Amino acid sequence: MARSKGTGQNKPVISPSINKQTTKKQSAKKQTAKKRSAKKQQAKIEKLKIIPLGGMEQIGMNMTAIEYNENIVLIDCGMAFADDTLLGIDLIIPDITYLKQHKSKVKALFITHGHEDHIGAIPHILKEINVPIYGTKLSIALIQKKLAEAGLLDKAKLKVVDYGQKFYVSDFKVEFIRTNHSISDAAAIAIRTPAGLILHTGDFKVDYTPVYGDAIDLWRMAELGQKGVLAVLCDSTNAQRSGYTMSETTVGERFDNLFAEHQKERIIIATFASNVDRVQQAINSAYKFKRKVILEGRSMLNVIETATELGYINMPKNTLISIDEMGNYPDNKIVIITTGSQGESMAALSRMAAQNHKKIDIKSNDVVIFSSNPIPGNEKAVSNVMNELSVLGAKVIFEQTHVSGHACQEEIKLVYALLKPKYIIPVHGEYRHRVANAQIAHNMGYNKNNVFLIDTGDVLELSEKKGQVVDHVQSGGIYVDSSGVEDVGRTILEDRKDLSERGMLIVSVCLDVENKFVVSGPEVFTRGWAYEGESEKLIEEVRAIIYNTLVDYLTKNHYNRGKAKMIIADEVKKYLRKQNHKWPMILPFILEVE
Numbered sequence: 001m002a003r004s005k006g007t008g009q010n011k012p013v014i015s016p017s018i019n020k021q022t023t024k025k026q027s028a029k030k031q032t033a034k035k036r037s038a039k040k041q042q043a044k045i046e047k048l049k050i051i052p053l054g055g056m057e058q059i060g061m062n063m064t065a066i067e068y069n070e071n072i073v074l075i076d077c078g079m080a081f082a083d084d085t086l087l088g089i090d091l092i093i094p095d096i097t098y099l100k101q102h103k104s105k106v107k108a109l110f111i112t113h114g115h116e117d118h119i120g121a122i123p124h125i126l127k128e129i130n131v132p133i134y135g136t137k138l139s140i141a142l143i144q145k146k147l148a149e150a151g152l153l154d155k156a157k158l159k160v161v162d163y164g165q166k167f168y169v170s171d172f173k174v175e176f177i178r179t180n181h182s183i184s185d186a187a188a189i190a191i192r193t194p195a196g197l198i199l200h201t202g203d204f205k206v207d208y209t210p211v212y213g214d215a216i217d218l219w220r221m222a223e224l225g226q227k228g229v230l231a232v233l234c235d236s237t238n239a240q241r242s243g244y245t246m247s248e249t250t251v252g253e254r255f256d257n258l259f260a261e262h263q264k265e266r267i268i269i270a271t272f273a274s275n276v277d278r279v280q281q282a283i284n285s286a287y288k289f290k291r292k293v294i295l296e297g298r299s300m301l302n303v304i305e306t307a308t309e310l311g312y313i314n315m316p317k318n319t320l321i322s323i324d325e326m327g328n329y330p331d332n333k334i335v336i337i338t339t340g341s342q343g344e345s346m347a348a349l350s351r352m353a354a355q356n357h358k359k360i361d362i363k364s365n366d367v368v369i370f371s372s373n374p375i376p377g378n379e380k381a382v383s384n385v386m387n388e389l390s391v392l393g394a395k396v397i398f399e400q401t402h403v404s405g406h407a408c409q410e411e412i413k414l415v416y417a418l419l420k421p422k423y424i425i426p427v428h429g430e431y432r433h434r435v436a437n438a439q440i441a442h443n444m445g446y447n448k449n450n451v452f453l454i455d456t457g458d459v460l461e462l463s464e465k466k467g468q469v470v471d472h473v474q475s476g477g478i479y480v481d482s483s484g485v486e487d488v489g490r491t492i493l494e495d496r497k498d499l500s501e502r503g504m505l506i507v508s509v510c511l512d513v514e515n516k517f518v519v520s521g522p523e524v525f526t527r528g529w530a531y532e533g534e535s536e537k538l539i540e541e542v543r544a545i546i547y548n549t550l551v552d553y554l555t556k557n558h559y560n561r562g563k564a565k566m567i568i569a570d571e572v573k574k575y576l577r578k579q580n581h582k583w584p585m586i587l588p589f590i591l592e593v594e
Contacts, residue, residue, distance in 0.1 A: 259285045294322070426441075
């Protein structure tokens, strides 16, 4: 081995060719390690899933799951109101079968705002999955009230979040961003995952002059857009409307004009209980025109009491009076702010219109202002209430007393332009609304591979490279009736529909089984069936057929109660078919004596 000069020590002499080979091997190893690392990272990214469990085919029942590896967080937990076809059903909540199957993964629930279609299902879902609930101050206060009524407040883990506050939930870094809506304290929710940033707008609009609080934080959205946004889930409710949504303050101006026009009449204003800003503007106009304010409707009283306690409502001194004090003031010094703007049958305004409200009678000089647009599906109910009010002599005002809380096309474009997301997922709306939202994105240059019109239950998997629907989970609505029973089955609804369309025929008969004869009856009762003019004759013929059928059956056969009931129903149907009659639901009751 050669001695190196000037050191007095022996050092190995490395051949240039060996050095090159070593470098190549090291480089190859590094490349292999990078590839493995990239594969691992890609595998992790592909596990990011977005699963809507509601809010995609309708207005309401909003709920979305964001899943990454072994962690799931939820955005909103809302309900939907039942339409006329769901007989006896009061509300619909999301089917959370998938969440129950992965209960250990579910880490938190984030609330965008305090409307019922975003918080209304919480008392029902909390019984199954009790996770921490994060929301802004007013949203959490409204949830507290709701859970207290359900007797669940002690079990709940409620956490108030400030705008701009950043916190961690498992693999997720979360931030609430100020937005504007028709209720105070609305928020968009930014969730940073190892796969990228997801932003859910919640229900929103861009209002530069809100009644309470500050304007939407567009600066923060722009900042997030500069850093990179993987996907935006965007409110679609007003995506078919061009231009911008008007500011909430314009309604206050309209109220002032109406109060000035109707200074001799009593004024009744119907709006959503949770539209705190709208109620505030009605109160402002009442105070300006020296009127006393009465709040009517349980939800109205609950929401406004909560909002007042938190400082979101400014009630001038001596303005609010109870309904029992109404008689102490002339009609033209009264404003009643009430629930029932959607025509709900049990709401205060509907009871006034039907003349069965305990303390308020509609008078011929009343002015009734509907300060909301009907939710799709409620148009007929609202129209019925308006007609009933008009028959009683009230003047009904509907036009120009409402502005939407949802973004129109130009506002949606603005948010997309600021956030610059890779993927766009239209949410919150019927299919036509979401199609319109998708078209906005296409017009801005997004191709079809980056805009997803997914359905409730679809599992959308996202990565930096691509997005695709990879699965579908059990989803839909769970029906809740007035008794609080959850999951009223489809069979029960079909029975209710049959009863409403066909009516019912009840047969009661007493048999001596041992001696094989009819002791008494059959008695036949009907509900919702048989025309009045011919019912007596028809029922007598039905009674005779049942009697003869039972006598024949008892004489010739070994008695079986179930068989006897089936034969009664079959023979009645056979007879009615010959008479060209629709047969009702037939319910035989047999009493046996020994």
